[in-house]
Amino acid sequence: MSQTFTKSMARNIFYGGSLFFFLLFIALSVDTSEAIPKQNAKAIITPQVAMGKRIWEDNDCIGCHTILGEGAYFAPELGNVYKRFGNSTDAIKAFIKSRPKNGIPGRRSMPQFNFNEKQLSAIAAFLKYASEIDTNGWPPNIQG
Amino acid sequence: MKYQSQAVAKYYFIAAIALFVGQILFGLIMGLQYVMGDFLFPEIPFNVARMVHTNLLIVWLLFGFMGSAYYLVPEEAETELFSPKLALIMFWVFLAAGVLTILGYLMVPYATLADITGNSLLPTMGREFLEQPTITKIGIVVVALAFLFNIGMTALKGRKTVITLVLLIGLLGLAVFFLFSFYNPINLVKDKFYWWWVVHLWVEGVWELILGAILAFVLIKTTGVDREVIEKWLYIIIAMSLITGIIGTGHHYYWIGTPRYWQWWGSIFSAMEPIPFFMMTIFAFNMVNQRRRNHPNQAAVLWALGTSVMAFLGAGVWGFMHTLAPVNYYTHGTQITAAHGHLAFFGAYVMIVLTMISYAMPMLRGREAANSNKSQVVEMWSFWLMTVSMVFITLFLTGAGIAQVYLQRYSDTPQAFMVVQEKLATFYWMREVAGVVFLIGLITYISSFFVGGKEAEEIA
Numbered sequence: 001m002s003q004t005f006t007k008s009m010a011r012n013i014f015y016g017g018s019l020f021f022f023l024l025f026i027a028l029s030v031d032t033s034e035a036i037p038k039q040n041a042k043a044i045i046t047p048q049v050a051m052g053k054r055i056w057e058d059n060d061c062i063g064c065h066t067i068l069g070e071g072a073y074f075a076p077e078l079g080n081v082y083k084r085f086g087n088s089t090d091a092i093k094a095f096i097k098s099r100p101k102n103g104i105p106g107r108r109s110m111p112q113f114n115f116n117e118k119q120l121s122a123i124a125a126f127l128k129y130a131s132e133i134d135t136n137g138w139p140p141n142i143q144g
Numbered sequence: 145m146k147y148q149s150q151a152v153a154k155y156y157f158i159a160a161i162a163l164f165v166g167q168i169l170f171g172l173i174m175g176l177q178y179v180m181g182d183f184l185f186p187e188i189p190f191n192v193a194r195m196v197h198t199n200l201l202i203v204w205l206l207f208g209f210m211g212s213a214y215y216l217v218p219e220e221a222e223t224e225l226f227s228p229k230l231a232l233i234m235f236w237v238f239l240a241a242g243v244l245t246i247l248g249y250l251m252v253p254y255a256t257l258a259d260i261t262g263n264s265l266l267p268t269m270g271r272e273f274l275e276q277p278t279i280t281k282i283g284i285v286v287v288a289l290a291f292l293f294n295i296g297m298t299a300l301k302g303r304k305t306v307i308t309l310v311l312l313i314g315l316l317g318l319a320v321f322f323l324f325s326f327y328n329p330i331n332l333v334k335d336k337f338y339w340w341w342v343v344h345l346w347v348e349g350v351w352e353l354i355l356g357a358i359l360a361f362v363l364i365k366t367t368g369v370d371r372e373v374i375e376k377w378l379y380i381i382i383a384m385s386l387i388t389g390i391i392g393t394g395h396h397y398y399w400i401g402t403p404r405y406w407q408w409w410g411s412i413f414s415a416m417e418p419i420p421f422f423m424m425t426i427f428a429f430n431m432v433n434q435r436r437r438n439h440p441n442q443a444a445v446l447w448a449l450g451t452s453v454m455a456f457l458g459a460g461v462w463g464f465m466h467t468l469a470p471v472n473y474y475t476h477g478t479q480i481t482a483a484h485g486h487l488a489f490f491g492a493y494v495m496i497v498l499t500m501i502s503y504a505m506p507m508l509r510g511r512e513a514a515n516s517n518k519s520q521v522v523e524m525w526s527f528w529l530m531t532v533s534m535v536f537i538t539l540f541l542t543g544a545g546i547a548q549v550y551l552q553r554y555s556d557t558p559q560a561f562m563v564v565q566e567k568l569a570t571f572y573w574m575r576e577v578a579g580v581v582f583l584i585g586l587i588t589y590i591s592s593f594f595v596g597g598k599e600a601e602e603i604a
């Protein structure tokens with residue numbers, strides 16, 4: 001680099017630029033925090049949804065699935081599974097319940113978690129909640 | 145090795161390499177599960193293999209960063225480490241916490257682990273890359289604080305250089321942003337929003353400062369180019385990293401329930417994220433071309449040049465490929481993401497840690513400046529085996545990703561996820577073969593530490 005561009009100029013760009021864009025990021029984040037509840041007014045968090053999210057986390061569902069496109073890419077997207085299963089929480093519960101304990105020979109299979117009825121309902125409620133988040137039109141189609 | 149206390153770095157580097165081996169073995173298990181779905185089922189389900197694979201990566205890179213700092217800072221500050229004893233205690237604490245956590249993943253069902261570690265008191269588990277029990281997360285914070293204190297005190301009592309300063313800012317940022325892993329609201333949108341404050345602001349933010357500082361240090365040492373020149377480059381590279389990378393976080397906020405304006409902020413700024421990586425490539429090659437000496441450790445120079453190129457390809461080019469919102473609409477959460485993740489992590493962070501180990505380890509093992517020619521040849525073989533096989537892993541995953549996007553998202557008759565996955569089996573098999581070659585490269589790498597130990601160094 002030429003002599004006219006000095007180290008102190010480079011340093012000032014680093015400090016000034018980083019600080020400016022970090023503050024801008026904070027400002028955008030504050031605005032987003034306020035916008036999230038309005039944008040997602042349809043996605044209502046009930047105590048059952050809260051319980052469902054904890055079960056979702058305690059079993060590391062995201063280690064195989066994606067939800068809103070984030071997670072692992074080994075098993076189907078679940079952000080819209082409620083819609084894919086015909087807007088039915090019962091279908092979700094039935095699927096989870098029916099997983100064979102020892103898997104399916106040669107194929108990927110979801111483990112059998114032995115959830116009770118209350119837990120199953122909570123997970124289904126959480127996935128219904130997820131499907132009601134306004135994702136700006138993602139995914140492109142029902143297959144996720 | 146100029147200062148006795150730099151020797152603590154050796155512990156960190158050996159642990160890093162050992163955990164690296166574990167990471168690759170679990171990567172191969174997962175790769176096989178992609179095509180043989182019932183492999184090790186139900187003993188090691190995919191999600192367990194995956195958390196072992198990704199968490200081992202994070203932990204060994206942290207070992208690598210800490211070891212690098214313990215080697216680099218005393219030399220830059222021209223003084224002994226503030227407390228080598230504290231560094232050693234923290235080494236064993238971190239290793240024990242890491243190993244126990246991994247064993248926990250493997251020995252009991254994840255839900256049981258969450259239960260016995262009291263996750264319900266402060267739920268932080270079950271989120272991608274942040275699967276560690278809350279108690280482990282607290283342990284990480286303690287280790288990070290003790291480490292920062294030790295490194296910070298060393299820097300304060302000695303010479304203050306730009307490299308130390310940049311490294312410290314990076315490490316401080318690493319510790320600060322990790323604190324967001326303790327914030328886990330029920331609101332899934334907010335959960336995701338702040339989850340990225342750990343994940344993105346680490347790998348596309350402050351970690352780039354650590355990468356830049358280590359690269360600058362190794363280049364000063366191996367090329368003998370004037371410090372003023374290198375420091376100017378370092379400042380401008382990391383300036384571009386943060387100027388583009390902070391708002392670039394927006395490329396994760398397109399489809400998670402956040403406002404539409406992020407599609408503009410995220411697309412524009414993340415499209416510029418390759419710039420600092422491209423500058424890093426130019427920087428490394430320029431410095432090596434302008435070298436004032438031929439350093440006897442040519443393997444370290446190869447790693448340094450390699451990381452600058454592969455980071456640009458993996459983080460820069462493969463990131464750019466799917467970062468614009470209209471493209472990402474189709475590629476979000478597909479094998480394209482996996483392809484990018486592999487080459488970016490390998491090129492930027494795995495290779496910079498291996499660069500530092502390559503540079504420092506000969507001195508840590510009592511040699512003058514470099515390993516024997518014989519050892520370096522083996523090390524360079526491992527460089528090419530690992531780098532080329534990782535490029536192929538990336539290409540195969542990219543192929544799988546393009547096919548997946550078309551079949552599942554783009555065609556007029558979109559097919560179900562699992563139907564599409566079966567059609568991608570050929571790509572996954574080829575990826576697994578490339579993965580085996582990577583393991584051979586890693587074995588070659590480790591063997592380079594055991595050959596030619598008694599032979600003299602080349603006089604450069």
